[in-house]
Amino acid sequence: MNGMDVNSAQVWEAAHSLEQSWQDAAQRWQDVTAAEFEVQHWLPLATTTAAYLDAARTLEDVLALIRQLTLEAG
Amino acid sequence: MTAVHADLEAIKLLRAALLTFAGRVQAALPDSEFIVARATATLDSLEERTRRRVDILTQQLYDCHAAAINGYAVDCYSIQQALWHAEQHLVQILHVRRRFEQAVELWRSRKYALEHALDNDLSAGVSFLDHRITALESYYATTLAGAARDLGASGVPWLMPAAIGALRLAVGRGRQALGRTGEEIAAAVLSRHFDLEEVPFTQPAHGFDRVFRAPGLPLIVVESKASHDGKLRMGQTAAGEQGSPDWVAQAAADMVDPTSAQWSPANERIGRLVQELGPENVPVLAVVTDYQQATAAVYARQPDGVWQVVEADIDLHALTGEMTTETAVASAQSAAATPLPSPWSEQGATLPAERREGAPGGTERRG
Numbered sequence: 427m428n429g430m431d432v433n434s435a436q437v438w439e440a441a442h443s444l445e446q447s448w449q450d451a452a453q454r455w456q457d458v459t460a461a462e463f464e465v466q467h468w469l470p471l472a473t474t475t476a477a478y479l480d481a482a483r484t485l486e487d488v489l490a491l492i493r494q495l496t497l498e499a500g
Numbered sequence: 501m502t503a504v505h506a507d508l509e510a511i512k513l514l515r516a517a518l519l520t521f522a523g524r525v526q527a528a529l530p531d532s533e534f535i536v537a538r539a540t541a542t543l544d545s546l547e548e549r550t551r552r553r554v555d556i557l558t559q560q561l562y563d564c565h566a567a568a569i570n571g572y573a574v575d576c577y578s579i580q581q582a583l584w585h586a587e588q589h590l591v592q593i594l595h596v597r598r599r600f601e602q603a604v605e606l607w608r609s610r611k612y613a614l615e616h617a618l619d620n621d622l623s624a625g626v627s628f629l630d631h632r633i634t635a636l637e638s639y640y641a642t643t644l645a646g647a648a649r650d651l652g653a654s655g656v657p658w659l660m661p662a663a664i665g666a667l668r669l670a671v672g673r674g675r676q677a678l679g680r681t682g683e684e685i686a687a688a689v690l691s692r693h694f695d696l697e698e699v700p701f702t703q704p705a706h707g708f709d710r711v712f713r714a715p716g717l718p719l720i721v722v723e724s725k726a727s728h729d730g731k732l733r734m735g736q737t738a739a740g741e742q743g744s745p746d747w748v749a750q751a752a753a754d755m756v757d758p759t760s761a762q763w764s765p766a767n768e769r770i771g772r773l774v775q776e777l778g779p780e781n782v783p784v785l786a787v788v789t790d791y792q793q794a795t796a797a798v799y800a801r802q803p804d805g806v807w808q809v810v811e812a813d814i815d816l817h818a819l820t821g822e823m824t825t826e827t828a829v830a831s832a833q834s835a836a837a838t839p840l841p842s843p844w845s846e847q848g849a850t851l852p853a854e855r856r857e858g859a860p861g862g863t864e865r866r867g
Contacts, residue, residue: 430532430536433529433531433532433535434528434532436525436527436528437525437528437529439524440520440521440525440528441521443517444518444520444521447513447517447518448514448517450510450514451507451510451513451514453510454507455507455510455511462628463625463628463632466624466625467622467628468625470617470621471617471621471622471625474610474614475525475614475617477610477614478607478610478611478613480610481606481607481610482532482607484603484607485603485604485606485607488596488603489535489600491600492539492543492596492600496542498589499546
């Protein structure tokens, strides 16, 4: 655990929860405005969030290496 | 005819979920910066210690070789080995530092993108849902057959007759539906008749109805009122009369308070702007919609508290004619089917890259 993974988990859980809300809403909202919302607002937000989580995962890996270096240095 | 197939409660829940998401992410991101700063300090310390050890061992090896040259029986091998290990460790640290800097640069750019999305795009999404909620509330209030066709477009501003009908029939059926429809009409009047530009923000339960801007005026607060006789009646609140500087100041204070229900990233920006300008310097307009006569009047609050008429008897039906072209654009949208899985979902991860990344396309993105 390096703290970053905890924060990423918070963002991931928030994203997952929102994803559930969107899926629920999409089942009950299927007119043209739903498609407009999906393309103009939902997909850009989801894509940006996914890209952030991907970069956070890469950073978590490097933070784990730093922790290992610290342990080796005593 | 475009089918209206939407559950009002589902859209309201989605709106609430978007704001919750923004709050949770906004809370997590600053902590991450602290972790990056701490890791940077750790690397600095590691590198400094290792460089110092390399320097010390180098000096020891130099002294050892000097002693050997002078005929002393010394074994320099262990020092040489320790120096080699220290140098390898330094190389490893520098390698990790390079990877760390690259990872931080990428992470930070995407963090800024996410913050920007929360600050701007998400607010626009919430505004979109607000318009949709208003349109559906109007639809349910009126049960006008004609509204069903036009509600497929996007919202009330595109169909003034239905909106006026909604106002008339919403009287007594719920203040929220009445208020939202009145706000939509006010927004249409100001943007179309006065060329003001609406500033997107997350509408709080209590506070500003709408916010606009114009050249030279970064912020104009708008209160909308629906009336059966066209008369302006501003409400009294604990902070003072609606539209007064005290009332503006209180609304701004709530918008910048993260613990307030009126807080959102976009609202905080507007609240801070109000505080910078000074609440007494923020122009406040009131738009009164007379749903019996289908007219609107715009008032401006004067420094002495008097509401002065800017323009009265604005014909809302005439305004409809200016909006028909937008209706045509909106109705060109194709019908929705099954929603695309989001990029972060398991289904989304299996999508081809061009459907997961980059700027979203149009309706051709649907399967």
